[in-house]
Amino acid sequence: MPSERASLTICGLIAILGVSVLVGDSPARAQVGAADPVGTLVRRLDLERYKAAIKGLGQFGDRQQGTDRNRAAVDWIETQLKSYGCTNTERVKYVFDYPSPLQSGVPSAPGPGSMIASGEFRAGLGGARMRGMTLPTDPNNSLDAQRDPALRALNAQASTPGPRELVFCTKVGSTRPDEMYIIGAHMDGRGYGEAADDDASGTALVMELARVFSGPDVKTERSIRFALWNNEETGFQGARAYVEQRGGLQGREDPPGSRRYPEPRWLGMIQHDMMLWDHGAPRADGTINPEQRAEADVNIEFQSRARFADESMKLAFFFRDANERYATDYPAAVGNHMTNTDSAVFENLIPAISLRENERGMQNGAGWNPQYHQPTDRYTSYSDKDFRLGLNAAQTTLGAVAQLAGAKLDK
Secondary structure, eight states, rough: OOOOOOOOOHHHHHHHHHIIIIIIIGGGGGGTTTTTHHHHHTTTHHHHHHHHHHHHHHHTTOOTTTTTTHHHHHHHHHHHHHHOOOOEEEEEEEEEEEEOOTTTTOOOOOOOOOOOTOOOOEEEEGGOOOOEEEEOOOOOGGGGOOHHHHHHHHHHHHOSSSEEEEEEEEEOOEEEEEEEEEEEOOOOOSSSSIIIIIIIIIHHHHHHHHHHHHHTEESSSSEEEEEEEEEETTSSSHHHHHHHHHGTTOOOOOOOTOOOSSSOEEEEEEEEEESSSOOOSOTSSSSOOOOTTTTOOOOOBBBTTTTTHHHHHHHHHHHHHHHHHHOOOEEEESSSSSOOOOOOOOOTOOOEEEEEEOOTTTTTTOOOOOTTTTOOOOOGGGOHHHHHHHHHHHHHHHHHHHHHEEEEEEE
């Protein structure tokens, strides 16, 4: 049976979603106008700012955990958050005492692709089923595979076991500061490129939302936390440390009577991981369309096998409705096989979803993204059409969370 805290979380989420989800009143039915504060906030997102944040993260190479470049990136992210007005930054500190599995000395050539036959069932990650042409998704673990000498030098330091840190900041709710949504992405990467898509694209998205929500005229009834996880690539150790260290503090007022809640009660977790590339399935000859496909979409996933699958599904469809109302270019689709990202740490604790460029198990797991964990995952590998898909995911999350958190603008 769910704990009392979990039951309160579920009841709170259902109450919040009740108007637009449980009775079917889609927010897409209303025209977005100047009087809509959520629409005003969404319009404060900007493609060039989003691209600049991704490019800024690229100055630290692939930001592999356990390296100086990773630690410098954490410092840079914190500086940026403070410059946006999200000044109450904090860090979670933990230890990762294992040799990095992400590095080796010899580049390996990718294997051949394979076509899944009609009627064949080939399981993908998270309970998904793969179909059609599939390509290998083996990560690059060799520095020598990076042909750019400057980037190869930047990424040269090997990861070592030891202390790790991740940074977050919080928009404190004005009337219900003890309730909170967590918006996350992982800032570490691998592959000896710039980890531009995986996952500077998600990190920049969360940073842009922190900027918009931290505007001096923005108030929210509930709190919103902007978390940039570390060690996702090695098994979600940063997110796990956050849950272990802070989960038991939920809802505690400190000091009593102060209306201050160091860890507000978690209402939902929204993860963002790989936001840019939706070029379609590999062709029969193994090639991939170099352009973003016309039918590209934002994929919103929940895990149907999780403890809070039903509540997560409702949250996912609420986000799809927000996409219909607020996203400028690309639609959203909902899937039920969320997997292999930090939201997995939360999926049996609270409602949790992830936003992506493709379905993780069925599509990215079948090799749809040739930059995935490769030295070619660089800012210059993507076009404005790709970056705009990430911006539309940002519009989707901002539109949904602004409603859930009760965002208003001072007049």
